[in-house]
Amino acid sequence: MRAALLLLAIAAALPAQKVERDLPYGKDAKQTVDLYLPAGENFTTIVYTYGGGWHSGSGKSSQPIAEQLQKAGYACALVTHRLYPPSVFPAHAEDLAAAFAWVHAHIAERGGDPKKLVLAGHSSGAHLSLLLATDPRYLKAQHLAISDVAAVIGLSTPVDLSVHGDRTGYGDTLMAGQGAGAFARDAALMKDASPIEHVSKLLPRTLLVVGQNDFPMLEADARRFMEKAAQAGRKVDFLLAPGKDHMGVARGMIDPADPVPRKVLEFLKSAGL
Numbered sequence: 001m002r003a004a005l006l007l008l009a010i011a012a013a014l015p016a017q018k019v020e021r022d023l024p025y026g027k028d029a030k031q032t033v034d035l036y037l038p039a040g041e042n043f044t045t046i047v048y049t050y051g052g053g054w055h056s057g058s059g060k061s062s063q064p065i066a067e068q069l070q071k072a073g074y075a076c077a078l079v080t081h082r083l084y085p086p087s088v089f090p091a092h093a094e095d096l097a098a099a100f101a102w103v104h105a106h107i108a109e110r111g112g113d114p115k116k117l118v119l120a121g122h123s124s125g126a127h128l129s130l131l132l133a134t135d136p137r138y139l140k141a142q143h144l145a146i147s148d149v150a151a152v153i154g155l156s157t158p159v160d161l162s163v164h165g166d167r168t169g170y171g172d173t174l175m176a177g178q179g180a181g182a183f184a185r186d187a188a189l190m191k192d193a194s195p196i197e198h199v200s201k202l203l204p205r206t207l208l209v210v211g212q213n214d215f216p217m218l219e220a221d222a223r224r225f226m227e228k229a230a231q232a233g234r235k236v237d238f239l240l241a242p243g244k245d246h247m248g249v250a251r252g253m254i255d256p257a258d259p260v261p262r263k264v265l266e267f268l269k270s271a272g273l
Contacts, residue, residue, distance in 0.1 A: 017070060025102035026095065033099050034059055034078040036066040041111040044118060044150070044273040045075040047100050051123025051156070051250065054092050054182035055084045062122075065253045072256075072265060075112050077103045079125075084182035089193055092182070093138050096128045100149075101142035116273050119152040120264075122250040126157035127195065133206065134198035151205040151271045153264060156214055156249045159225045161190040162197075170217050196225050203234040207267040209260055211244030237270075239263045 020035040037043075046069055050062045059078030066076035081095035096119075104114050119129040132138050133152035139145055161183070163171040171190050174180040183190045191197060206229065208222045219240060226236040241249055241260050252260035 023102070025099045028082055030058070030080050030082050031095055031098065032059070032080050033102065034063070034066070034080075035103075035110070036070040036076040036078070037110055037112075038070050038073050038075055040073065042113045042116075043073060043075050043111065044116040044268065045077060045103055045107050045112050046118045046120050046153075047077045047079060047096075047103055047129075049079045049081070049096055049119075049121035049125030049128050051121065051125050052083070053179055054089065054124045055179075057083075062250075065250070068254060068256060068261065074268070075107065075110075081128075089183045089189065090138070092124075093128050093131055093193070094141070097132055097138040097142050097144075100132065100139065101144055104144060104148060116150050117148065118268070118273060119149055120155070121153075121157075122155040123158070123246065126154035127159070127161070127193075130154050130157050130159055130195035130206075131193065131198070133204055134195045134200070134202075136202065146202045146204065149204045150273055151207070151268065153207045153209075153267065155209045155253070155260070156211060156218060156246050157195075157208055157222065158218065159194065159196045159208075160217075160221045161194045163187040163190060168217060170215065170221065173215075173217075196221065196228060199225065199228045199232055199234075201232045201234060203229055203232065203236075205237075205267075205271045206234070207237040207239070207264065209239045209241055209249055209263065211241045211246060211249045213243065213245040214249065215246055237263075237267050 017039050018037050022032045059080040062078050069076040079099045082091045121129040158170045161171040210219045210222050229236045252258040
């Protein structure tokens with residue numbers, strides 16, 4: 001009986017699962033995070049950015065992913081950022097850096113460990129996450145560094161936005177449609193916004209997941225990213241998710257039995273997170 005009462009007292013003293021919505025990290029109405037907190041303390045927080053092509057959606061679309069991570073014992077901060085139009089890159093990356101800085105400053109008071117922050121996202125959100133984990137300028141503007149990122153996870157990540165002129169690259173696809181508008185259709189800016197251009201020995205622990213039936217250039221680009229990371233002395237974990245298309249990779253995160261979240265959780269545990 002005493003042991004049971006002691007366990008109840010301990011449980012009552014620990015923070016319980018809860019959700020805090022629309023927390024502002026900036027002055028714009030779109031600069032908010034929804035924070036999903038697990039029970040317990042000293043937990044790892046996943047700063048997750050949704051995929052919307054830099055021009056649509058909000059972090060709220062990823063609520064089912066946040067709920068699954070919360071159930072697994074992780075906090076999840078769903079980031080909403082400014083969109084094109086009217087906002088042109090680098091506004092999106094600046095917003096993610098500001099959101100990350102907000103979580104870094106405020107997660108301890110909610111029971112989390114600010115040294116265990118993970119950047120993650122899908123599609124355009126994965127691009128922004130990998131960019132912050134490779135190009136130090138964005139976090140430096142928030143008085144932080146890449147070393148403040150414990151790990152980064154990219155789901156269906158466009159790591160190379162360069163325009164190659166052969167119509168086979170992701171940047172070429174953006175330039176052929178409306179996607180390049182978020183970058184003012186500026187090829188030089190798109191190249192500079194490519195995570196693969198900034199890979200260095202600073203790269204944190206990294207996992208890239210690409211669907212077997214994803215956009216065709218993403219697997220090859222991910223493998224080139226891995227090769228460049230290896231040249232810098234950094235190892236990148238990789239999963240080619242069987243049978244998944246671009247959206248299927250993100251949807252897989254909702255099913256705990258799916259290979260995508262199983263790989264994500266395995267990666268996090270292997271990183272001590």
